[in-house]
Every structure is written in structure tokens, then in C-alpha cells.
Amino acid sequence: MKRSLLTAAILALLLAVAVTAPATQNQNARTFMDGTEAYRNGDWPAAIAAFESLAESGVNSGKLFYNLGNAYLKNDDLGRALMWYERALKHIPDDPDLRFNYEYALTLTKEERGEKESPLLRILFFWKYELSPSTVGWIAILLNAALWIALSILVVRKKRLLRPSVVLTAAATVIFCATAAFNYVEPIRVRYAVILTEQAAVRSGFTDTATQLFVLHAGTRVRVERETDTRLLIRYTEDKIGWVKRSEAEII
Amino acid sequence: MILLATAAFADAAVVRAVVDRNQATVGESIALQVTIDGGKGEVDLSSLTDFKTVSRGTSSSFQMINGRTSRQLIHNFALIPLKAGNLNIPAIPVTIDGRIHYTTPIGVTIAREPPADSGQRDVYVTAEVSDPSPWVGQQMVYTFRLFNAVQVADAKFQAPEFNGFTAEEREDRQSHRTVVNGREFIVTDVVFILVPIKTGTLEIEPAVLQVGMLQRNRRPRPFSGMDAFFGRSQMTTRILETDPIAVHVKDLPPRPPGTSFSGLVGRFEIAASLDKTALQVGDSTTLTVTLSGTGNIMDTPEPAIPAPAEFKAYADNPETQIQPGPQGYSGNKIFRTALVPVQPGRYRIDPVGLTYFDLNTGGYRDISTSAFDVTVSPSETASADIEVFRGTPLQTPSLKKRVEFTGRDILPLKEGLEALKPQRSLPPLWFGFFMAIPVLVFLAARTVMQMAQKDHSPGRIMADRATQALKSAAPDDSTDGDFLSALYRALVSAILGRQGVMGTSLTWSEASDQLLKIGWNAADATAAARLLEEIESFNYSGDRLNEEKRADLMGRTRQAVRRLAR
Numbered sequence A: 001m002k003r004s005l006l007t008a009a010i011l012a013l014l015l016a017v018a019v020t021a022p023a024t025q026n027q028n029a030r031t032f033m034d035g036t037e038a039y040r041n042g043d044w045p046a047a048i049a050a051f052e053s054l055a056e057s058g059v060n061s062g063k064l065f066y067n068l069g070n071a072y073l074k075n076d077d078l079g080r081a082l083m084w085y086e087r088a089l090k091h092i093p094d095d096p097d098l099r100f101n102y103e104y105a106l107t108l109t110k111e112e113r114g115e116k117e118s119p120l121l122r123i124l125f126f127w128k129y130e131l132s133p134s135t136v137g138w139i140a141i142l143l144n145a146a147l148w149i150a151l152s153i154l155v156v157r158k159k160r161l162l163r164p165s166v167v168l169t170a171a172a173t174v175i176f177c178a179t180a181a182f183n184y185v186e187p188i189r190v191r192y193a194v195i196l197t198e199q200a201a202v203r204s205g206f207t208d209t210a211t212q213l214f215v216l217h218a219g220t221r222v223r224v225e226r227e228t229d230t231r232l233l234i235r236y237t238e239d240k241i242g243w244v245k246r247s248e249a250e251i252i
Numbered sequence B: 001m002i003l004l005a006t007a008a009f010a011d012a013a014v015v016r017a018v019v020d021r022n023q024a025t026v027g028e029s030i031a032l033q034v035t036i037d038g039g040k041g042e043v044d045l046s047s048l049t050d051f052k053t054v055s056r057g058t059s060s061s062f063q064m065i066n067g068r069t070s071r072q073l074i075h076n077f078a079l080i081p082l083k084a085g086n087l088n089i090p091a092i093p094v095t096i097d098g099r100i101h102y103t104t105p106i107g108v109t110i111a112r113e114p115p116a117d118s119g120q121r122d123v124y125v126t127a128e129v130s131d132p133s134p135w136v137g138q139q140m141v142y143t144f145r146l147f148n149a150v151q152v153a154d155a156k157f158q159a160p161e162f163n164g165f166t167a168e169e170r171e172d173r174q175s176h177r178t179v180v181n182g183r184e185f186i187v188t189d190v191v192f193i194l195v196p197i198k199t200g201t202l203e204i205e206p207a208v209l210q211v212g213m214l215q216r217n218r219r220p221r222p223f224s225g226m227d228a229f230f231g232r233s234q235m236t237t238r239i240l241e242t243d244p245i246a247v248h249v250k251d252l253p254p255r256p257p258g259t260s261f262s263g264l265v266g267r268f269e270i271a272a273s274l275d276k277t278a279l280q281v282g283d284s285t286t287l288t289v290t291l292s293g294t295g296n297i298m299d300t301p302e303p304a305i306p307a308p309a310e311f312k313a314y315a316d317n318p319e320t321q322i323q324p325g326p327q328g329y330s331g332n333k334i335f336r337t338a339l340v341p342v343q344p345g346r347y348r349i350d351p352v353g354l355t356y357f358d359l360n361t362g363g364y365r366d367i368s369t370s371a372f373d374v375t376v377s378p379s380e381t382a383s384a385d386i387e388v389f390r391g392t393p394l395q396t397p398s399l400k401k402r403v404e405f406t407g408r409d410i411l412p413l414k415e416g417l418e419a420l421k422p423q424r425s426l427p428p429l430w431f432g433f434f435m436a437i438p439v440l441v442f443l444a445a446r447t448v449m450q451m452a453q454k455d456h457s458p459g460r461i462m463a464d465r466a467t468q469a470l471k472s473a474a475p476d477d478s479t480d481g482d483f484l485s486a487l488y489r490a491l492v493s494a495i496l497g498r499q500g501v502m503g504t505s506l507t508w509s510e511a512s513d514q515l516l517k518i519g520w521n522a523a524d525a526t527a528a529a530r531l532l533e534e535i536e537s538f539n540y541s542g543d544r545l546n547e548e549k550r551a552d553l554m555g556r557t558r559q560a561v562r563r564l565a566r
Helices: A002-040 A044-056 A062-074 A078-091 A096-107 A119-124 A126-130 A133-157 A160-189 B224-230 B386-390 B428-452 B458-473 B480-499 B508-517 B522-541 B547-565
Strands: A191-195 A199-203 A212-217 A221-227 A231-237 A240-245 A249-251 B003-005 B015-019 B023-025 B030-037 B051-065 B068-081 B085-089 B093-096 B099-102 B106-111 B123-129 B140-148 B152-158 B165-169 B174-180 B183-196 B200-204 B208-216 B233-241 B245-249 B261-274 B278-280 B285-295 B311-315 B319-325 B328-341 B345-349 B353-358 B363-368 B372-377
Touching: A002 A044, A002 A062, A044 A062, A062 A078, A062 A096, A078 A096, A078 A191, A119 A126, A126 A160, A133 A160, A133 B428, A160 B428, A212 A240, A221 A249, A231 A249, B015 B106, B030 B093, B068 B233, B123 B208, B123 B233, B123 B245, B140 B152, B140 B208, B261 B363, B261 B372, B328 B372, B458 B480, B458 B547, B480 B508, B480 B522, B480 B547, B508 B522, B522 B547
Parallel strands: B023 B106, B261 B353, B278 B372
Antiparallel strands: A191 A221, A191 A249, A199 A212, A199 A240, A221 A231, A231 A240, B015 B030, B030 B068, B051 B068, B085 B106, B093 B099, B123 B140, B140 B183, B152 B208, B165 B183, B174 B183, B200 B245, B208 B233, B261 B285, B285 B328, B311 B328, B319 B328, B345 B372, B353 B363
């Protein structure tokens, strides 16, 4: 009797999961289509609301973030547009549409980039900038598997001809493993934020009466050094650092 | 006037706040000192909402009274009142060793400043625009002026944001003297050229200037008589703000039908010249179109050159000579186009025209150059073919134009439902797991292979032979000869295998010696040797073995082989 009750409960649970999962997907698809329809009709706030509800429900997609960036840009909210573009770049850094719109949005900012990335680094470590962290991780895993398969063949067959290819595979594996490890560590150690408001006063302390050190404008990307419940300690350049309100900047 | 406030708590008298005066005007700074006797402390000024606070650093002093020494730590601040009226410096919390002490509140009276043109202020600032009701695209001049009748230092200027305008500051800041209500001032002008890019009422925020002013000491100090004698003075900080300026930007009127508006707003003239009017086929002549005037001349688009179809036109990069002046941007922009005829004949190059918005008339105006008549004769060199002229690879790049954006917009949405597909990143734990799998598989396979490798030592081979021989002796239907030969092989192989040598036969004495060598006692060694001898004798005698004897020999041999195999 007990066993049959347990079986019935498990079946009911599986049925509930099977029924609710497609229902959620359908709801998400409807919301997404509502958002794209609103965007086509020029109703940017409605498009933002639809896309943002999807993002808040846990849809973690570079393309959705790209759409949010577009909607915010059309709605003249440069700060949030660039923040969502930055988030999208973490997922789909090689998407040409995203790169075009992101570069265009950058031309609308009032400040130039504080911390500039070296073009030489972008060339030397192109895979780091062109591939998403997930892609780098899977390439590292595949290369690692290929390396150990080649080593196994080398041990069994003892063919010298295989040695150069094993060395090359080992080198590629080390490079991609190191990049993948860096990709895991970097977001923990280095965090960036984007200024959201039209202008944000960067002050020397926590209070509104603290000395205003400099002013940043919407869309400017800054490095986050420290954070409290109400403020972020941000660094714009090596010599420009100060506190901004949390409401004026959002961590990417 | 000096106001000294003692600490509120009787137990401490350790903190006190002092201001250098309790009457000031808006923008003047008041010096505030918070003194902590006998220790360090954190001063929290977050409750001073009516003032902008600027830290002036700390200083410390030692005092010795009646042989007892005490230390004072003084925090200096400049307070700049943000409004007029009776303001209050509230009790300032000072945290000393985890305990909070409070100073006594101080009241100060802040008066409004006298009017700027009264001449009563020592320092003041103004701001104005050349035209408060401009057209969109019309350049205008924003002038910030600092009037100072006393010496100022450490001026820090913060320009307005100019939202809704493009703004560029003229590099030359000029100073001159002027008299206001009988008082002489030095006037410093900071000029920006603004171009409104939006219509409607736009507000230019106040410009802010922070200056230091030299003033005589107001606080009595020890030896203040000496200060008066030496004329000592101290620097006070003032924050000066201009009033915000409202600018009403008018939209341009509708364009007359059929006109193509260039986007220029201002006052402009256009002229053109052609360096040669008599040409041969393949020769080039340069048409130079010069647009000059005042306004947003830098935005002039490249004019359409109405060259006849028998001419090829190659535009050069435009040359600009634009300077910001008292009335805004002025200068000229020159467009040069190389024209190359490909057919002989008489041609007319029509006027080059342009439509701009004229500020004098408040309407659109068409301007154009004069026309040119050109005579083209056949080329004197028979082989001179226009195709040859068209292009060596070295000439081509200079004639090619860089593609410029003609409009800016973003690319469209990603409308496919794959945008909802979550892109989950690989968690670090799974990454490490997937990385470890091939290594573990490799190590496991290698271990298995090593274990599976056969032992080819003589001892192993002989032991295997002994086992095999015992197995072949086991069936009941084997002949006595086969049975006895198998037992003999098993026993000999087991003894030799234990020694690690190969071989096929042993005498009973050799067998006994071998067994003694490997540690068997004499009785067991002799018994095993006798068994070997017994098997051999049955084999060579040809006597038939009954079942009982077969079982006996088999059992003893198996026992000996097993013992040797251990």
C-alpha cells in the first residue's frame, strides 16, 4: 500500500514538472514576442518591461541582453543600454550586431574610456576577447581529452612520429586551460560598473556633503574597488577614484 | 567675532567647535575648528546639510600647564553656506575610543549678497548668452565673467553641462578693467561657443567658481597685535555661482518646396573658380568651390558638382579654415574637384548652388556660384587614351573616397526565440571534473595494462607448466603412461620453477637437494624425491595402476606442486 502511494506521488510530481515546464516556456515566448512587437511599434518602455521581466525570471541569454540594450538606447537611457550591452558581451562577444550597436552607443557617451585595453593584448590574446568564457572552457576540455588520448596512443604504440603533434596539443591545452581559469577568476577579482544616471557626482566620502571630486556621465564604465550597502568605491582612471551612490551605477 | 562653544557633556570637555565668525553672506566661507583634547577622534559632518564642507586638514599642539602636558588635535574645515537665513551648525558627533561626544550647536546668520551691480561685493560672477532665443543650429556665445576688486587665488572653474548644446570653449581667456558703481574691478571672461541641437526651452545650469580670497585675520590669537603690525592675512574660500539661464530655441520654419536644405545656419557666401577653361581630352582642371561666412560652417556637406556627363569628377578632401571668434565660428571651407574631359567639344559647367538658413532675414536663402564655359580639344598624342589616363594603381587611392556614415542608428532586435535559450556557463567544479576525467582514464588504463602484462620469467613459465601438466593428468580415461608422464612433468616443473630455472628432468637426489635448498625439511624433501622416483619407476616398469594408486599418486603430486607454488 505504502509503495503504491509513493509511486503515485512520484508520478504526480513528474507530471507536474512535465506540465509546468512547457507552460513556463510558452509564457516566456509570449512575453518575448510582446516585447519585440512593442519595440517594432516604438513603445520602448513596454519592450523594456517585457525583456526585463524575462531577464529577472532567469533567462540568461546574450541575445536577450542585446535586445534590452537596444530598447534602452531607443528610450534615450544610455547608461542602462551600455550596461546591458556589456552583459551581452560576456555571452556573445563575437556577435557583429552587438559589436556595432555597442560601438555606436560608446560614441554617445560624454567621457572617453577610463581604463583602455591595450590593442596589443587584444591581438596577442585574441581568443580571450573573441570567444565567450563558456566556449573557451569547452575548447580546453576537448583539447585536454585529445591530449590524453594522444598520450595513450604514444604509450601503447611508441611511435615517435606522434610526438610533435602531442607537444602542439599540450601547448594549446595549456593556453586554453589558463585562459579558462583566468575567466573564472577575473569576474571575482575585477568587477566593473556602468554609470546609469545622466550625471553622477563622485565624492570623497559617504555623505552628500562630502567634497565632489569629479563628475561622470551616463554610460561610463568604471572599475569597482569596494562596495557598501549604499555606495560603490569606483575607479575611473589610475588617479580618479571616489564614492558614488549605488542608485547611480550598476555592477555589470 | 569669536564664538567658543564648550562641549555639551560635563564629563568630557574634550571636544569643542569653534567658528571664526557667525555672520556671513551666501558664498562666503566660515572656518570651523573642531578641537579634541587628549586624543584622536573621528569627526562626522554629515548632519551639516545647510553647508558645503571642505576639509582643511588637521593640526596638533602640545600644552604644558603647571607641569602637566596635554595634547590637542584640531580638525579644520571650511563651511560654505548654501542658503541665506539663520542657519544652525548642529551638535557635531566626534567618536573617541568608541564613545561619541558632541559639540555644542552654533547658530550663524547668513545674509543675502548685495546686487552684483552695486559695487559692494569684492568678488562676483555673471553669465550671459549672446542670443536668448536662437534658432536650432544657430551658434551663440556664452560668456562667464569674474569680477574681482580684491586679490583672488586658486580659482577652480566648473563649467555648466550645456545639455542640449554642443559647446566649445574659446582658448583665449581675456582680462580687462572696468568700473562698477565707482569701484574698479578686474574682469576675466571665459567664452564658450554654443550651438543648440534641440528645440524648446533649454536651461544652462549655473557655472561654479571656487576662489581663495586673502583677508585679514578676524580671529584673535596670541600675539594678534603682532599680526596687526605685520599685516598678516589668511586665505578664505568662496564658492560663486552664476544664475541659470533659460534659452528658448526656435525650430526652423518649413522649407520651401523643391529646396534642398544644407543644414547651415548663419550668414554665408559661395564662390567658385576653374583653373583652366581650355583643355585637351585627358587633361584635368580643378574646380574650386569656396564657402565662407559665420555659422556652423564646419557642417557644410560636400556640394554636388554639376559636371557634364563627358567629364569625370574626382573630389579632393575639403580644406577648412575656421576660427572661433567673438561672434562664434567663422572662416571658409574649400572643396576642390578635379574634372577630366573624355570627349572633345564645348561644355558648360553649371553653377554650384546651396540653400542655408539666413539669420538676417529669418528665412531660407539660395546662393550659387557662376557658371563656366569649357572648350575641350582632341588630345595631341594619338595614343593618349582616356583608359590609360584613368588609372595607374598609384594614382587610384588618392581619388578614392572614404565611406562615411550618412545616418546613424542601431541594428535591429534579435527576434528569434533562440534568444530565450539560456546560456549557462560551465561551473568551475564541472570544468575541473571534465578536465580530470581523461587523466583518470589514462592512469586507470595504464594500471590495468601493467597488471595484464604476462610474467615471462622462467619461474612463472615452469609453474604454469606444472599446473598444465596436473590438469592433463586429471582425466580418468588417460592411459597409465600419459598419467605418469604428466605427474612427472608437473613435479619436475614445480621444483625447477621454484628455483627459477628451466628444465625437463631431475633425478631423485637432485630433486631432494633442490628442495632442501629452498628450505624444505629433510623428511619432506626425501618424501617428495621418493614420490618422483616412484612415478618414474611405475612409468618404466609398465605395471598397471589401479584406481586407488592413481588417486594416491595424484593426491601426493598435487599437494607437492601446491606447496611449491606458494
